[in-house]
């Protein structure tokens with residue numbers, strides 16, 4: 001049980017400060033009663049700064065105006081969970097429906113553009129890159145953009161270096177053998193796949209239209225952290241980044257409900273694609 005000097009004994013005003021800080025910096029809504037989350041995620045920062053409690057950390061950020069520490073707090077409070085070929089039905093739909101159409105429509109320019117809009121440590125963008133090579137598109141002019149709010153996860157994504165536990169999640173053994181090589185206890189993704197993806201730090205609440213137009217945008221498992229207003233704004237911007245007929249793929253529990261005027265909803269097996277009107 002937490003004692004009075006526990007790292008997690010957060011004063012109500014500091015709890016509110018943390019909620020507001022994370023909301024203003026990343027748009028992420030942290031509900032009440034998340035003390036345990038603050039404790040596990042912020043304890044390493046408290047220790048690293050030689051402080052004793054999360055309350056001291058809040059005071060430290062406010063009195064020293066340490067933007068870097070403030071940013072570290074937001075990154076720590078962000079969920080970065082991801083894995084290769086997450087939601088395989090969506091990759092099946094890309095392989096079986098989207099790519100055959102694009103290969104026909106773009107046979108002259110042979111140019112395709114994709115965006116992984118909350119890329120985290122890169123597995124989503126790299127899964128797509130491997131899928132494109134496997135689908136015979138390696139001779140095409142392909143650009144995949146991977147973006148995230150957090151520069152920490154993007155550094156990892158750029159490295160293309162994954163731990164055993166990460167390649168065990170979702171990556172077919174044949175693709176591990178074909179596109180990775182072992183470096184000590186890690187797996188290094190081949191340069192051929194890495195160079196297909198550019199990673200950039202972008203906040204989804206920014207103006208996004210200039211990034212497009214894309215044939216496909218992944219924006220998965222991030223909208224769940226935003227409030228309705230933020231979601232609406234982002235959905236509008238995402239629509240503006242897509243070619244007409246381009247696909248938006250959301251996470252399993254996310255929907256484009258309320259955007260029927262902008263997107264046609266199409267089911268493909270157990271996957272759902274939102275197709276830009």
Ligand SMILES: C[S@@+](CC[C@H](N)C(=O)[O-])C[C@H]1O[C@@H](n2cnc3c(N)ncnc32)[C@H](O)[C@@H]1O
Nearest residue numbers: 026079081082118120149150203204220221222
């Ligand atoms: C749970 S991960 C999802 C990763 C991947 N899309 C997937 O579905 O496997 C959510 C990511 O969204 C990023 N994120 C959170 N708020 C963001 C914002 N305002 N702008 C851009 N990225 C944000 C986080 O840094 C995190 O890496």
